[in-house]
Amino acid sequence: MSDRVPTREVRDVLAAIIGGDAASSVDENDLLFEQGLIDSLHLIELIDLLQERFGMEVESDELSPENFESLRAMAGYVRRKRGSHI
């Protein structure tokens, strides 16, 4: 359960940026940047929305491909952030 919820929520965040159609066709393992699904402009919006939606602060060193390359990576990152603060 706790494994699934953030992935869906992160997908919602992505939908707010690239549109629901596009976001729903993204596999959770798709490489978002490599496949050109999001660019650096989107990344700024993504950070803003993640911070707002999940009440967390994205630190410089966390803004890395490991944490942001795919929906799954982002969901894992959000879970770890929440786990460490709540």
Next chain:
Amino acid sequence: MKALSRGGAWQSGPFLVDQLLRYAAERSPDRVALRVGRESITYCELDAAADRVASALAEQGVGIGDRVGLHLEKSVAGVAALYGTMRAGAAYVPIDPAAPPLRAAFLATDCSVRALVSDPERIAMLRDADAAAAPRGITVGPGDPPVGFIGWEEVNAASVNPPRVPVSDADLAYILYTSGSTGRPKGVAITHRNSLTFIRWALHELELRDGDVFSNHAPFHFDLSTLDLFGSAGAVATVSIVPHDVAMFPVLLADWIRSERITVWYSVPSALSMLVRYGGLETRALDSLRLVLFAGEVFPTRYLSRLMHLVPQARFFNLYGPTETNVCTFEEVTRAPEQDDPPISIGRACENYRCVVTDEEGTVMTGAGSKGELIVKGSCVARGYWGDPGKTAAGFPDAFTYRTGDLVEILDDSSVPRYRFIGRRDNMIKTRGYRVELGEVEAALYTHPAVSECVAVPLPDELMGNRIVAFCTVSGGADAEELIRACRERLPAYMVPAQIFVVVSLPKTPNNKYDRAALAKQAAKTANQPS
């Protein structure tokens, strides 16, 4: 005074952009000219590669006065193709590798490219959109070349002695497409003389030198890239291209600048703002940087100030100039601005350029405090817009003059005064340094059959300059998502509205024009509300 040495060896030549490469190869054949990730190439090798490309293109019928489209990711082959095109006597036309096929095909056919350098996948997409967009040319990367194209292996086997072509410095070196207000992108036609006027100035004023390592952050279809490529060749220095994934993540970018020992950085301010905000520079000293150059939009004071404190050894220059003039004014920022300071100045005219400020009737204004449109004169001014005499006549009153459409304030009473940018005469905005004519966004929306009326407005954003928001009235059932999709098919990503509101009616001003100011206010209000 350094006037005597101004321009140095460049006063007597070279006169063609690609000769910068030949000159560098003769002076320092074994110096690394270019690095792209793990790939690198020396000046001698790059010069030979450019010759081979020129031979291969000549074989395909490319000659003096032609255009060659470059539609590919940045690579060593891509840079060789760019120089090779000029050496064949043609102008290179860089096409954003991420552009939607419809737009890429429009650019290629608008300037009727004689040949194209691209990869098999993109060629197929272009041909689907319009067969004339990819008539013949060269493929790079894996895959069999399609009909009419030759592979890079064949280029490698081509002669290093291409046919000599009588190119003059009044011929075109490249065409850079920029947003057009009526929905058609405009091709800014730059001659060798235009480009070298700027490069000579930069070599001298910025004291570019052979020990430098330039970064290249801007895409090749963006004029900032010409300083990275041709400034580094002119200085016989090295240019290293920022890898795509590195550019995305500020921490990786900071580490990359350190490991590449970059000395000259040039980009839009938003890339630097991201680096300040998320680059972790407190623990990653960018101690190799000696020049930080930025252009394209106003640098938010807060981030510029922090950057100057974090990179204390570097010199900082604000360069200003539309694509049509190259860089035409500059300001060295010597003191970190305070939070409440007015936006930094765009500086004064570069040497050998002349700027004047005029009012709406064209009367020249002088004296501190005067405000008007900035007019630029000199051999830096582009020849005009490709295939568009109407727009050329409107923007270029004569062969050496360009009306920028930028409104500025004169800051002092000197004969070469400094200026401050205060706004636009029209509906052009900047987002991450890119010019966007809001009319072009609206034209893309109008291609959707359900759209009855639409207005695009800017939503100011500290990191990006502006986001774009559009308001539409529709007949039938189109929703915002569908309209965004229509924009994506026609516009590059930076021009696609961040948000589209479908509304019942659009507000008008008393003289029956759309009330853009009211809509901009509405967009800002919506943005500040949590969704």
